[in-house]
Amino acid sequence: MSDGYAYEFGKFRIDPVVRKITCDGQLVNIRPRHFDLLLLLVSKQGEVVTREEIIDQVWTGSIIEDGNISLAIHLLRRLIDEPDQKDSRILTIPKRGYTFTTEVRKILSEESQLSSWTSISSDGPFSITRRGSWLKFIPQTWLFRAGLIVLVLLIALLLGSYLIFKSTIRSLTVLAQYSIPSYQLDPDFSPDGRFLAFSGLGERADNEDIYLKTVDQAQRIRLTIHPDAERNPVWSPDGKRIAFLRWPRSNQGMARVMVTDSKGEQEVEVGRSRGALGWMPDGRSLVISDIDAHATASTVLFLASLDGNERRQLTSAISPGTIDTMPRAARFSNRVAFLRLTGERGGDIHLHDIASGQTTQITHEKGEVTFFHWGVREGGFYLVSNRSGVSRLWYFGIPGWVSTIYGQAASARLVEQMPYQLSQFTLLSSPPLLTYSRQIEDNQVRIIDLAGQGGGGNPQWCQLPKARLDQPPQFSPTGDQVAYLSSESGEDGVWLAKSNCSDRIRLANTGTGRISHLRWSPDGSRLVYEQLIDGQSEIWTIGRDGSTPLRLTWNRTDDLDPSWSADGGAIYYVQPDGTKERILRLSTESRETVTILADGGREPVESADGRGLYFVRNGDLFLRDLAAKVEDPSRQVLKRPFDDLNPGRNLQITPFSATSIAIESDAAIVLDYLDLLTGKMVKSLPIDGIRPSMVKGIGVSADRRYVSINLRLGSLGELSTVEGWRLKPFTEYLLDRFNHEVLFYPERLWRR
Secondary structure, three states, X not given: OOOOEEEEEOOEEEEOOOOEEEEOOEEEOOOHHHHHHHHHHHHOOOOOEEHHHHHHHOOOOXXXXXXXXXXXXXXXXXXXXXXXXXXXXXXXXXXXXXXXXXXXEEEEOHHHHHHHHHHHHHXXXXXXXXXXXXXXXXXXXXXXHHHHHHHHHHHHHHHHHHHHHHOOOOOOEEEEEEEEOOOEEEEEEOOOOOEEEEEEEOOOOOOEEEEEEEXXXXXXXXXXXXXXXXXXXXXXXXOOEEEEEEEOOOOOOOEEEEEEEOOOOOEEEEEEEOOOEEEOOOOOEEEEEEEOOOOOOOEEEEEEEOOOOOEEEOOOOOOOOOEEEEEEEOOOOOEEEEEEEOOOOOEEEEEEEOOOOOEEEOOOOOOOEEEEEEXXXXXXXXXXXXXXXXXXXXXXXXXXXXXXXXXXXXXXXXXXXXXXXXXXXXXXXXXXXXXXXXXXXXEEEEEEEHHHOOOOXXXXXXXXXXXXXXXXXXXOXXXXXXXXXXXXXXXXXXXXXXOOOOOOEEEEEOOOOEEEEEEEOOOOOEEEEEEEEOOEEEEEEEEOOOXXXXXXXXXXXXXXXXXXXXOOOEEEEEEEEOOEEEEEEEEOOOOOEXXXXXXXXXXXXXXXXXXXXXXXXXXXXXXXXXXXXXXXXXXXEEOOOOOOOOEOOOEEEOOOEEEEEEOOOOOEEEEEEEEOOOOOEEEOOOEEOOOHHHEEEEEEOOOOOEEEEEEEEEEEEEEEEEEOOOOOOHHHHHHHHHHHHHHXXXXXXXXX
16 A cells, blocks of 8 residues: 555545654554554545455454454544544444545655655756765765764754653553443553553442453453452562452451462462552562551551561651552662652652662652652652642652753653543553543533423433533523533533533633633623633633633632623622632723622622622621622621522522522422522422432523533543653663663563
8 A cells, every 4th residue: 555645634644655644734643553454444435445354454464353443443533533523434334344435635645755856856957966065075084974973863862852851741542441330440550561450349339359451452351359358459570460459348457468460360468568569670579558666656668578578667657647658669779769648638759768778758749649650760750749729640850860951850740631630540661551540420410491390290301411510500591501511522611502402512622721610691692710720710701602712810819709790791709818708890891800898708699780799608698788898797688598508519699599409308309499589488399319419519590490400420430541652752762671671571582
């Protein structure tokens, strides 16, 4: 198929000569066999390519299952199909094969064009004359020429190394992603990158066991079967054994350290641990956590041999309650990195030198680190930190020679392409693979039509796919549409839909900044919301027509709970001020900000007549006269009108009403509706099948016909494997490859 021509379709260009795929001019990372499969389909556009033909030309000489081809086709569709595209570019022909349906343009390859131009220009009137050119001024000694070549190569190497190092992740390709209704945590790669070990619940969700899977297949293999909970699998450096913790049901404070072979057939107990373990590079000992012999309220690290005869304490407690955990032994030095926990949220990375016994604190994240691994050639760490308000992946370079050259010493950089709410991860340098886990909730967002209830039965409802659970969908003033947050297109964004969940359209992507608290303007033309960027919330608006989002506040503190004035000319929002909150009013035209309330309050909403401002304080509903002075005390008009006022979860305030969930029965929910104009309380009909404990948020249309409800149904575990990531200079990559292949695992080199 490399006949000197390239193929173009849509935004994509495939060049078989140089074996690369670009999208809008940007290089696309793809596996070699997936490249061959896509090239085969594109080159035979409109024709049916059978599975036998695919095996013969792509998997030549290999014995594979149909599932391998189906998975490859699935990944290609995710790569080349547009998010809003109805039909895939690769069409499945039942019992025959596949066909590429999009029109393909065949053009001359860049490499072929260059060769053609060179052959013409070398003999033409514009050919370069070697004699008499600037080359004659260069000394013709072989030593000078060799030195010049070495200098040019060195400059190119350093420049390329610098550029590669400066980019956090060059490209990301999701190799496999799947979800099953159970926990899937503690992922760890085998040294050769073929298998992934992790802990998870069985199909009946009755117990945690250790599982294995190949990195490119979702099917898992159960490695251990035991009534006790088994967690934290860790591969030995030679890839032949797996160590893990077994927690007895009778004693959750101490786990047994178990070691088994990669098939789970030979199992032996080698010691006890308080909850962490890691292999030493020689594979003959483990680093485990246990109670400090001198401070029983603290947990420290020990170096223990596999036969149980030797046990030496490495770290010491710095204060009562200190926990040293998550040991990561370095491969290239006699050091152990670990996480020291001193609070409830997380800790900081420390480094212990085994030879000298010295322990040094490396990161200063103020106790926000929850998980970490060594980085490239142990010149730094990848870590999960809550510094931005949510769990994100960061890279931290250890101060040293390499880090100083590249300007990354003691500075953490956000890995932008990785998703929010990471809990754990594992990585491998060769092949470059990264797997992360997220403990996610199984949630659902429903739009319920109370008018469709009829006959006392359950009301009709529909579901919004992949809607986010931060805030319930908000109904437009006319009640015919809802605005909500969703990841339906693959990225988080603001979406609109009809009240029957149909005609869903995306207004805008939210990018890396998490948003919440959507609210409609009175005329239904715009939406206001708060967006979290770099750990700080600001107020933004966006038009119903999907116009460019507009930022309204630029303060140094959080701006929360935005809502519109009755005339749509101003926005109220809350700004934390020490132990209290201030409520401010921002003009959308002049951008002038005025303080309305200084003694605390949340969820401000202007009354329908524009004269007062409702807000919640300590569970009570207040109404403040907007003509009053800032220092005047607020007037409490409604003392706990509901059983529990929880803004954002079970309470919604509008200029006309306040609606809350009535805690009357755990079998069904009942909505209490307070008319703010008359002061009368009305109860809606019970909605069976939804317990109050399941509800995370509610929204009500102005006519009280529709109710949006966020439901928490349970928990899901998710493991995602990513390939093609890299954060290292080319020089370090070569050194790492040499150490990995020659020094540590030389038998692989001999086999090749």
